[in-house]
Amino acid sequence: MTDGHFYPIGKAGEPWGPAEVEQWRRRQTRHRSYAEDIVSRIEALAGSYEILTYGELAYAGEAFPLLAVRTSPADAMLPTALVTGGVHGYETSGVLGALAFLETKGLDYAGRLNLLVVPCVSPWGYERINRWNFDAVDPNRNFRADGPSKEATALIQLVRSAADDFLVHIDLHETTDTDATEFSPARASRDGKPYQLETIPDGFYVVDDSANPQPAFQQAIVAAVERVTHIAPADAAGEIIGSPVVAHGVIEYPLRDLGLCPSITGAPYTTTTEVYPDSGQTSPAECTRAQVTAIVAALDYALEQA
Numbered sequence: 118m119t120d121g122h123f124y125p126i127g128k129a130g131e132p133w134g135p136a137e138v139e140q141w142r143r144r145q146t147r148h149r150s151y152a153e154d155i156v157s158r159i160e161a162l163a164g165s166y167e168i169l170t171y172g173e174l175a176y177a178g179e180a181f182p183l184l185a186v187r188t189s190p191a192d193a194m195l196p197t198a199l200v201t202g203g204v205h206g207y208e209t210s211g212v213l214g215a216l217a218f219l220e221t222k223g224l225d226y227a228g229r230l231n232l233l234v235v236p237c238v239s240p241w242g243y244e245r246i247n248r249w250n251f252d253a254v255d256p257n258r259n260f261r262a263d264g265p266s267k268e269a270t271a272l273i274q275l276v277r278s279a280a281d282d283f284l285v286h287i288d289l290h291e292t293t294d295t296d297a298t299e300f301s302p303a304r305a306s307r308d309g310k311p312y313q314l315e316t317i318p319d320g321f322y323v324v325d326d327s328a329n330p331q332p333a334f335q336q337a338i339v340a341a342v343e344r345v346t347h348i349a350p351a352d353a354a355g356e357i358i359g360s361p362v363v364a365h366g367v368i369e370y371p372l373r374d375l376g377l378c379p380s381i382t383g384a385p386y387t388t389t390t391e392v393y394p395d396s397g398q399t400s401p402a403e404c405t406r407a408q409v410t411a412i413v414a415a416l417d418y419a420l421e422q423a
Contacts, residue, residue: 124306132309138253141303142177145247151181151240158216159184159236165224166232171278172271174241176251181240183271186219188232196284196423197231198416199276202408204257204268204288204378206242206250210392210401211289214408222413229420233279238378239268248300253307258376269378276381283382285419289408291392292317292358318357319396320349320366321407324389326379327369334386334418339366341414346392346399346407386419 122129126140133141159168167189174181191197202208202215215236223232237243241251249255250268259266262273276283297315305312321342325335339348348366349357360368372380372387379387390411392404399407 122306123312124302126303127306127309130309133253133307137307141253141307142251145245147244148246149244151237151244155212155216155237155240155243156182156184158220159186162186162219166219169275171235171275172267174251174267174271176241179241183238183240183268184236185275186232186234186236188223188227191231191281192228195228195230196419197233197279197281198226198419199283199286199382199384200232200234200289200412201238201272201286201378202235202289203237203239203243205248205255205290206237206239206244207246207248207293207295208289208291210291210394210404210408211390212237212243213405214289214412217405218409218412222409226416230284230416231281233275233281235272235275238272248296249303255304257378260376260378260381264376269376272378273381283384284423285386285415286379286382286384286388287412287415288378288387288389289411290389291394291404293393294395315358316352317393317395318349318352318391319393319398320347321390321392321411322349322357322366322368323391323411325363325367325369326372326387328371328373329385329387330363330369331386332364332367334415334422335367335388336364337418338388338390338411338414339364342366342390342407342410345410346403347396349391349393386415386422388415 169185172183202211256266256268351362
């Protein structure tokens, strides 16, 4: 590290090599247990759903089973909904929201659609409360079959093996203050780029697919969640995280071009949710309820249109 560099690892203007990645790994601490927090709750659902092990991550002597939950038996005549949480392992409400949905609302859709739910795509990141995986790779923006994220490629294989007709995919995320204080500086240092201060949106918003916009679908989700928690306003430039706000609480990304998780199913209805648990206007528990509400609103809207 050079004097004055904005991150404790690396040198200004120089991308990380293996030595810097190893230095970054040594800074990561296990804060919580995937087995105790997540696997135990998934296993408790076995009486109501089918539990699938779709792979295993092996990182430095640690093994993490990759688990999915689906309605059983699957009905080939029904459409399928995919719900994913924990693509970024540190985004807790996405993981807990997926689990809470299964525990409280999932069976309401029996006979109406097939559910496939992956509560925690990135278990190593969940335990370390980190955006990246063991290799200092962000699983999101790497959802390509030949990509560098084992978490992403395993999920792609699960979707392909399902061979289902996907109607909807809801990908649950959240933004925290550490995005600005830790993860954005780390990314800039890793990539050898200057760090630009990031403003965190205060509230819930969703990301639509600019290649297949579904404005009424997104607005149905926002309207439902607004009864639970507040919606992020546009900034002075009319944007949220640098993207134009196209409707109340809605921005758009080119999902496939960016390699984002909701691009992997080809579903006509996709959304990425974002909540802000560090806001003074909400709480982590409220953010989890917002995620459940978003799932329900998305499924109900898609089924009405199917």
